[in-house]
Amino acid sequence: MDTALSLFARHRRAAATLAAAVAVACVGSPARAADVPAPPPGIPEPPGLQAPQPTVPPGGQQQVRIGDFSVVELRSRALPDARLAELGADRQGGGIVIDDQGLVLTIGYLVVETEKIEVIGGDGEAVPATLLAYDSRTGLGLVRAAVPLRVQPIEFAESAKADVPEPVLVVGFDGVAPAYIVSRRQFAGSWEYLMEDALFTAPATTGWSGAALINNEGKLLGIGSLLVPDALGPDRPLPGNMFVPIDELKPILSDLVNHGKTSDPPRPWLGVNVRDIEGRLLVTQTSPEGPADKSGIEQGDIILGLAGRPLRDSADFYKRLWQSGRAGVQVELDVLKGMDVRRIPVTTADRAQYLRQPRSY
Numbered sequence: 001m002d003t004a005l006s007l008f009a010r011h012r013r014a015a016a017t018l019a020a021a022v023a024v025a026c027v028g029s030p031a032r033a034a035d036v037p038a039p040p041p042g043i044p045e046p047p048g049l050q051a052p053q054p055t056v057p058p059g060g061q062q063q064v065r066i067g068d069f070s071v072v073e074l075r076s077r078a079l080p081d082a083r084l085a086e087l088g089a090d091r092q093g094g095g096i097v098i099d100d101q102g103l104v105l106t107i108g109y110l111v112v113e114t115e116k117i118e119v120i121g122g123d124g125e126a127v128p129a130t131l132l133a134y135d136s137r138t139g140l141g142l143v144r145a146a147v148p149l150r151v152q153p154i155e156f157a158e159s160a161k162a163d164v165p166e167p168v169l170v171v172g173f174d175g176v177a178p179a180y181i182v183s184r185r186q187f188a189g190s191w192e193y194l195m196e197d198a199l200f201t202a203p204a205t206t207g208w209s210g211a212a213l214i215n216n217e218g219k220l221l222g223i224g225s226l227l228v229p230d231a232l233g234p235d236r237p238l239p240g241n242m243f244v245p246i247d248e249l250k251p252i253l254s255d256l257v258n259h260g261k262t263s264d265p266p267r268p269w270l271g272v273n274v275r276d277i278e279g280r281l282l283v284t285q286t287s288p289e290g291p292a293d294k295s296g297i298e299q300g301d302i303i304l305g306l307a308g309r310p311l312r313d314s315a316d317f318y319k320r321l322w323q324s325g326r327a328g329v330q331v332e333l334d335v336l337k338g339m340d341v342r343r344i345p346v347t348t349a350d351r352a353q354y355l356r357q358p359r360s361y
Contacts, residue, residue, distance in 0.1 A: 172207025
């Protein structure tokens, strides 16, 4: 990973400049020079926050490529009858090579419910790939290229040891950019998703889907998932990106590769998207023919409670739902419909059984 390290060194001062800007956003006053980490001796002054320039080795010119960071481009086409139509028919993002036999790690929404997956390797050739696993708990996906890729696999870092702030590189399908880890905290997605220790970076980058978050040792810290408006935290606006920590993958990687799923029992799933509104959960969408939809819950309803107890927020909702038992368990929701509060029984399901599977399965 010499290329990654040299590029990281060139942009460390730029990341320090970002740290000062983050400090202003946090406390409303400029950071003191002593608060900004200085580069190690011998590291040259790089340009400001911008895309990296080509490196020029002795005897010639060489363009820095995403493959130098174990990243490939990934393209996929959704099944014609995909239930998650909002993800789009044609998808594009990044993938991260993690072994020498064509195993590629990515963010799951790029590959779930797809009929065709291609990996674009370092030589620009499109290689067919198959879906090995999609894990809805972490949001991660694994695909296997039809042949080994001419890309060196990346090593895993220990994301639990990532600091705030810490300068990093974000390597997506569209290029390389310097950034900073500006926070790590719980993230509750609207789609029954909860990440307890998500990593947030700034400034925001474009090709975040399936991007690699790389530390100063050239090792993988996380996988790009989302563009967010509040990388610093709630009510602290700063555009950035959310990454799934690589430590989330480590205990389940073997099961995903060998069995296509984890050994944990499936969680109960309702098929609702919600938005927090002062402790109440506004239903913004229901999955067609999903458990909530079949029970009469509709967009615009407000979920007030579960099992007769009020809810604090979406994170509380998900945790208590998952503690109710395995997929298939019946739960009772207190739902505000118009002016009436109704107690609605819902028989949960296994999300994996709801999603369409590739034809080869």
